Amino acid sequence: MNPHTQPAQRAVSIYATGEHPCAYLPERRARTLFVDPREPLNAGAYSSLVDQGFRRSGEYVYRPGCPSCSSCQSLRIPVAEFAPSRRHRRCLKLNSRLRIHVLPPTFREEHFALYQRYITHRHAGSQMADPSPRQYLDFLTASWAQTVFYEFREDDRLLAVSVVDELTYGLSAVYTFYEPELPKRGLGTLSILWLINETRQLGLPYLYLGYWIAECEQMSYKSGFRPHEVFVDGQWRRVEQEASYCG
Numbered sequence: 001m002n003p004h005t006q007p008a009q010r011a012v013s014i015y016a017t018g019e020h021p022c023a024y025l026p027e028r029r030a031r032t033l034f035v036d037p038r039e040p041l042n043a044g045a046y047s048s049l050v051d052q053g054f055r056r057s058g059e060y061v062y063r064p065g066c067p068s069c070s071s072c073q074s075l076r077i078p079v080a081e082f083a084p085s086r087r088h089r090r091c092l093k094l095n096s097r098l099r100i101h102v103l104p105p106t107f108r109e110e111h112f113a114l115y116q117r118y119i120t121h122r123h124a125g126s127q128m129a130d131p132s133p134r135q136y137l138d139f140l141t142a143s144w145a146q147t148v149f150y151e152f153r154e155d156d157r158l159l160a161v162s163v164v165d166e167l168t169y170g171l172s173a174v175y176t177f178y179e180p181e182l183p184k185r186g187l188g189t190l191s192i193l194w195l196i197n198e199t200r201q202l203g204l205p206y207l208y209l210g211y212w213i214a215e216c217e218q219m220s221y222k223s224g225f226r227p228h229e230v231f232v233d234g235q236w237r238r239v240e241q242e243a244s245y246c247g
Contacts, residue, residue: 033065121180170206
C-alpha cells in the first residue's frame with residue numbers, strides 16, 4: 001500500500017448555514033458548509049476532510065460554500081518541490097538563531113500572554129479580542145485532532161508559536177501567533193518555511209495553509225510559496241507562478 005494512501009472513511013453529514021456577511025470581502029455574502037458537530041471524528045477522518053478543502057476552528061470543521069463566489073480556496077504546498085525565494089532565504093538568515101521546540105497542546109501562561117498581545121495588535125475590536133484561557137484552547141485544539149505546538153525561541157525569549165495538526169498526508173497549519181513588536185523579523189513567514197522542512201523530515205508530501213483569497217491583502221503571503229496547489233471545483237490544481245484564482 002502507498003504509505004500516503006488514506007484508509008476509506010465513512011460518510012459524514014454536511015450542513016450549510018444561511019447566507020451571512022463575508023468576513024474577508026465585506027461587500028459579499030457568504031455561506032458555510034460544516035460537518036455535523038455530533039459526528040464522532042478522528043484524525044483519519046479529519047485528514048480526509050482536509051483533502052477535500054475543509055479546515056477546523058476548534059472542533060468546528062467547515063468549508064466555504066458560497067453559491068456565487070469561489071474566491072476562498074484551500075492552498076497546500078507540495079514540500080518536496082518547494083524552492084525558497086530570495087526573500088525567504090533572507091528571512092531564514094535573519095532568524096538563524098531561533099530554536100524550535102515541539103510541545104503537546106496544553107495551556108501555558110507564556111504562550112497565552114503572547115497570543116493576547118498578538119490578537120490585541122492584529123484583531124482589536126473583533127470577536128477574537130480579549131480571549132479567555134478557555135476560549136484560547138477551544139479555538140486552537142480539538143479532542144480528536146493530533147495537534148502539536150511548535151514554539152520558536154531566541155535564547156530564552158518566546159517569539160512565536162505555530163499550532164499544527166498532524167494529518168495522514170501532511171501537516172495542517174491551524175494558527176500561528178508571534179511577537180507583534182518585531183514585524184521586520186518575518187516570523188509568520190519563518191514558521192511556514194520551518195514547517196515545510198518539518199513536513200519533509202516527516203516524509204509527508206503536503207503542508208496545508210488553510211484558505212487563500214486573492215483580494216485579501218492579509219492572505220497575500222500564502223501565494224508566495226511556490227509551487228503550490230489550490231482546491232478548485234473538487235480537485236487540487238497546481239500553480240507554478242503568480243496567478244489569479246478568482247471565480
